[in-house]
Amino acid sequence: MLSSDLQTKSLELTHLDRLEAESIHIMREVMADAAKPVMLYSVGKDSAVMLHLARKAFYPSPPPFPLLHVDTTWKFQAMYELRDRMAAESGMDLIVYQNPEAKERGINPFDHGPLHTDMWKTEGLKQALDLHGFDVAFGGARRDEEKSRAKERIFSFRTATHGWDPKKQRPELWNLYNARKAKGESIRVFPISNWTELDIWQYIARENIPIVPLYFAAPRPTVERDGLLLMVDDDRFPLLPGETPVERSVRFRTLGCYPLTGAVESEASTLSEVIQEMLLTTTSERQGRIIDKDGGDASMEKKKQEGYF
Amino acid sequence: MTDPIYVTDALIAEDIDAYLEQHQQKSLLRFITCGSVDDGKSTLIGRLLYDSKMIFEDQLAALEADSKRVGTQGQEIDFALLVDGLAAEREQGITIDVAYRFFTTEKRKFIVADTPGHEQYTRNMVTGASTADLAVILIDARKGVLTQTRRHSFLAHLIGIKHIVLAVNKMDLVGYDKTVFDRIALAYRAFASEIGITNFTAIPISGFKGDNITALSDNTPWFKGPALIEHLETVEIGSTADEAKPFRLPVQWVNRPNLDFRGFSGQLASGKVKPGDAVRILPSGKMTTVDRIVTLDGDLDEAVAGQSVTLTLADEVDCSRGDVISAADAPPEAADQFEATLVWMADEAMIAGRAYWLKLATQSVSATIQQPKYEINVNTLDHLAAKTLELNGIGVVELSTDKPIVFETYGDNRTLGGFILIDKLTNATVAAGMLHFSLRRAQNVHWQATDIDRDMRASLKNQRPALLWFTGLSGSGKSTIANLVEKKLHRMNRHSFLLDGDNVRHGLNRDLGFTEADRIENIRRVGEVAKLMSDAGLIVITAFISPFRVEREMVRSMLPEGEFIEVFIDTPLAEAEKRDVKGLYKKARAGQLKNFTGIDSPYEAPENPEIRIDTTAMTPEEAADLIIDRLLG
Numbered sequence: 024m025l026s027s028d029l030q031t032k033s034l035e036l037t038h039l040d041r042l043e044a045e046s047i048h049i050m051r052e053v054m055a056d057a058a059k060p061v062m063l064y065s066v067g068k069d070s071a072v073m074l075h076l077a078r079k080a081f082y083p084s085p086p087p088f089p090l091l092h093v094d095t096t097w098k099f100q101a102m103y104e105l106r107d108r109m110a111a112e113s114g115m116d117l118i119v120y121q122n123p124e125a126k127e128r129g130i131n132p133f134d135h136g137p138l139h140t141d142m143w144k145t146e147g148l149k150q151a152l153d154l155h156g157f158d159v160a161f162g163g164a165r166r167d168e169e170k171s172r173a174k175e176r177i178f179s180f181r182t183a184t185h186g187w188d189p190k191k192q193r194p195e196l197w198n199l200y201n202a203r204k205a206k207g208e209s210i211r212v213f214p215i216s217n218w219t220e221l222d223i224w225q226y227i228a229r230e231n232i233p234i235v236p237l238y239f240a241a242p243r244p245t246v247e248r249d250g251l252l253l254m255v256d257d258d259r260f261p262l263l264p265g266e267t268p269v270e271r272s273v274r275f276r277t278l279g280c281y282p283l284t285g286a287v288e289s290e291a292s293t294l295s296e297v298i299q300e301m302l303l304t305t306t307s308e309r310q311g312r313i314i315d316k317d318g319g320d321a322s323m324e325k326k327k328q329e330g331y332f
Numbered sequence: 333m334t335d336p337i338y339v340t341d342a343l344i345a346e347d348i349d350a351y352l353e354q355h356q357q358k359s360l361l362r363f364i365t366c367g368s369v370d371d372g373k374s375t376l377i378g379r380l381l382y383d384s385k386m387i388f389e390d391q392l393a394a395l396e397a398d399s400k401r402v403g404t405q406g407q408e409i410d411f412a413l414l415v416d417g418l419a420a421e422r423e424q425g426i427t428i429d430v431a432y433r434f435f436t437t438e439k440r441k442f443i444v445a446d447t448p449g450h451e452q453y454t455r456n457m458v459t460g461a462s463t464a465d466l467a468v469i470l471i472d473a474r475k476g477v478l479t480q481t482r483r484h485s486f487l488a489h490l491i492g493i494k495h496i497v498l499a500v501n502k503m504d505l506v507g508y509d510k511t512v513f514d515r516i517a518l519a520y521r522a523f524a525s526e527i528g529i530t531n532f533t534a535i536p537i538s539g540f541k542g543d544n545i546t547a548l549s550d551n552t553p554w555f556k557g558p559a560l561i562e563h564l565e566t567v568e569i570g571s572t573a574d575e576a577k578p579f580r581l582p583v584q585w586v587n588r589p590n591l592d593f594r595g596f597s598g599q600l601a602s603g604k605v606k607p608g609d610a611v612r613i614l615p616s617g618k619m620t621t622v623d624r625i626v627t628l629d630g631d632l633d634e635a636v637a638g639q640s641v642t643l644t645l646a647d648e649v650d651c652s653r654g655d656v657i658s659a660a661d662a663p664p665e666a667a668d669q670f671e672a673t674l675v676w677m678a679d680e681a682m683i684a685g686r687a688y689w690l691k692l693a694t695q696s697v698s699a700t701i702q703q704p705k706y707e708i709n710v711n712t713l714d715h716l717a718a719k720t721l722e723l724n725g726i727g728v729v730e731l732s733t734d735k736p737i738v739f740e741t742y743g744d745n746r747t748l749g750g751f752i753l754i755d756k757l758t759n760a761t762v763a764a765g766m767l768h769f770s771l772r773r774a775q776n777v778h779w780q781a782t783d784i785d786r787d788m789r790a791s792l793k794n795q796r797p798a799l800l801w802f803t804g805l806s807g808s809g810k811s812t813i814a815n816l817v818e819k820k821l822h823r824m825n826r827h828s829f830l831l832d833g834d835n836v837r838h839g840l841n842r843d844l845g846f847t848e849a850d851r852i853e854n855i856r857r858v859g860e861v862a863k864l865m866s867d868a869g870l871i872v873i874t875a876f877i878s879p880f881r882v883e884r885e886m887v888r889s890m891l892p893e894g895e896f897i898e899v900f901i902d903t904p905l906a907e908a909e910k911r912d913v914k915g916l917y918k919k920a921r922a923g924q925l926k927n928f929t930g931i932d933s934p935y936e937a938p939e940n941p942e943i944r945i946d947t948t949a950m951t952p953e954e955a956a957d958l959i960i961d962r963l964l965g
Contacts, residue, residue, distance in 0.1 A: 167434045216432070302351075
């Protein structure tokens with residue numbers, strides 16, 4: 024771990040201090056106009072940082088909104104464990120939503136391809152927001168992740184049908200956010216828009232934020248398929264003829280549904296080593312994600328217009 | 333190119349903890365790049381990302397493939413493709429929005445706002461500039477100082493950016509000629525001093541080739557530095573200047589977890605604060621002292637500008653969102669009339685006299701804007717007469733708010749001097765503004781308290797004052813029914829006054845025409861007169877088309893709750909046109925009358941009128957009886 028003198032703050036605000044202050048400001052600003060806010064919690068490292076910032080923003084009160092996990096039933100077991108623990112620790116309500124139609128039809132990443140993401144995540148999210156009548160949803164997206172996100176506002180408007188129109192975005196000046204909306208419209212708010220992957224890791228280190236152990240390397244059963252290293256997280260994983268899980272020392276740079284998330288071979292088992300590996304690596308973090316690639320170049324932008332986070 | 337600035341891999345590999353410690357002490361610089369696609373702006377940003385190793389192999393592979401497919405640099409890497417994000421933009425080959433990019437060096441983390449340079453994207457540039465500490469103004473070495481250079485420099489200066497970098501780009505295309513660079517820098521200096529930019533740093537670069545970006549280039553031995561990155565890493569940023577100013581904390585949220593704790597959460601706009609400091613709550617002016625500075629990490633001994641904290645106060649004083657906790661010995665002022673510069677950002681032009689929401693720090697109020705004193709031509713900087721501001725228009729206006737706001741001039745404090753205007757119907761952000769100063773009349777014209785109040789006047793007349801506001805199309809029957817209502821009231825010994833649209837235009841409002849702005853002013857004045865009359869205890873009846881919902885709501889907000897009674901005379905357009913009592917519809921259809929409601933100007937019907945009269949279902953007599961029933965019943 025990092026040496027203890029790293030934890031003491033210098034008098035001048037560092038870039039992490041400034042990012043933290045900005046995110047807290049954004050979260051508090053939401054409370055001025057929101058009728059029923061919710062925080063989308065995906066259990067990944069960005070969600071972990073966002074949740075930590077929310078606890079700071081409203082301390083000593085607990086964050087004045089629930090956590091929403093749009094579940095696909097295909098997340099890693101370790102994610103479910105941390106999710107339940109963090110909800111209990113933060114004193115916030117946890118709402119878990121699973122699209123009943125996807126459940127009934129047994130939609131899964133092995134047999135249904137892109138339909139899996141569409142039904143569990145995109146449709147599931149819309150259904151959950153509509154069901155509870157949430158008018159503002161915090162999300163942990165960062166602008167450095169993907170090109171269309173680089174241009175998205177911190178307060179991002181969605182029509183009554185959850186659509187996003189990149190041409191109709193409101194100008195955002197200074198730290199003034201216009202959170203007014205018509206009935207039926209909702210806002211996605213991204214308080215960590217200006218954080219980079221490195222900032223996230225450094226902040227996790229500085230603040231000792233709990234994250235899913237899958238981010239650290241350990242021997243795990245894996246198979247290699249279509250150029251991705253997939254972890255066999257439970258017995259629902261259908262092995263192809265000739266496939267046998269192989270124990271490899273792997274970790275994950277990003278977490279999603281386990282059959283869709285590629286691992287990297289690694290020996291990095293501490294936070295410092297993970298950051299070290301990240302700084303020395305030559306591929307971007309979303310590279311292990313299948314979701315960005317179907318539909319070609321503007322895939323994420325298209326998904327956002329359809330209502331994906 | 334090899335560059336000494338980024339040789340950090342060794343430290344990362346050898347001693348990651350040492351590296352992290354070094355990295356954690358970095359400061360943050362936000363800057364904006366100004367220029368058009370032709371100046372190589374996207375290429376420069378792509379280059380900065382590339383050189384600072386912010387581009388990974390998979391992204392690079394995609395970039396190389398894209399460069400060959402749609403790039404403009406032949407077989408070479410087209411860095412511009414890295415930063416032109418949205419699909420539509422890629423097709424058109426231009427950037428149409430603000431994109432934020434991130435990179436980091438040994439000394440600093442950077443956030444770059446990338447905005448388009450053409451005049452039609454002035455609003456985007458202003459948006460990007462609003463959070464920037466520094467502006468990089470790009471010039472094509474082959475073209476020199478152009479109109480757009482002047483525009484970009486003016487806008488950067490307007491928004492208060494203190495550090496200007498003049499990046500003379502494409503030096504490779506002029507043979508790295510020193511005289512070209514010198515001539516451009518000289519020409520720029522002359523212009524810059526004209527608009528008040530006293531200091532700038534000129535750097536000859538090639539974004540495409542990488543000259544003088546990360547390190548001094550051998551191609552320009554005559555240039556002694558600094559290279560662009562070196563300058564960005566070392567320029568002093570204003571955070572310490574903000575700390576030296578008096579303490580201000582706009583309250584965002586009142587933190588009340590239980591009865592024993594009451595804290596005030598917000599981000600320090602300027603100054604510092606310690607427990608025990610004497611503070612004043614604005615606008616009430618109440619004094620108290622700071623008790624604790626509460627954070628999840630424990631109480632702080634001190635908080636400085638830029639930090640988000642929660643304060644508790646020693647006394648139980650009124651304090652809520654929108655209030656500003658400030659240094660007791662140097663409080664900001666509160667006022668309700670101002671001069672300001674506005675940058676118009678909406679497709680719909682500004683409407684003088686219309687009420688907009690104004691958001692400044694954590695305060696939200698209703699504000700009306702006067703016709704601009706002048707508009708500024710962003711290319712020539714000339715002052716022009718103007719009746720309104722269109723998209724991208726910049727002008728100086730006077731504005732008034734419905735209640736006093738705590739403020740400072742924009743030059744002193746961006747947080748308490750910068751504001752946005754929001755359209756009340758569409759909720760769109762329509763303008764950004766910067767306060768110059770409050771107008772004297774707001775400070776010196778006070779409300780004169782009178783001993784006889786409105787209730788006493790009304791009780792003498794034995795009635796409850798009210799404003800019956802008739803609205804409806806021309807020819808709908810407003811005047812006819814309003815007249816009948818007044819006759820009946822008179823017979824019942826009620827004191828009333830009928831304000832008729834046509835009559836008012838012969839006197840009080842004879843200086844007004846029929847443009848949208850004039851029609852709004854017409855309604856505002858009628859509203860003020862009706863308010864005075866209701867204060868006098870009268871039942872006021874008005875008959876105006878008053879087609880816009882916002883204006884009717886404006887009058888409603890002037891009167892005490894429940895006294896404004898909206899009477900919607902609901903006659904279908906076809907029916908009103910058929911009646912055409914004054915022959916106006918015929919004229920309008922023939923094109924002789926412009927802006928005629930229902931024909932070429934909209935009528936926004938009331939959504940929830942107190943009284944709705946369907947004139948196709950009852951006679952004027954019946955209508956009048958119904959209205960009186962509702963009024964007195």
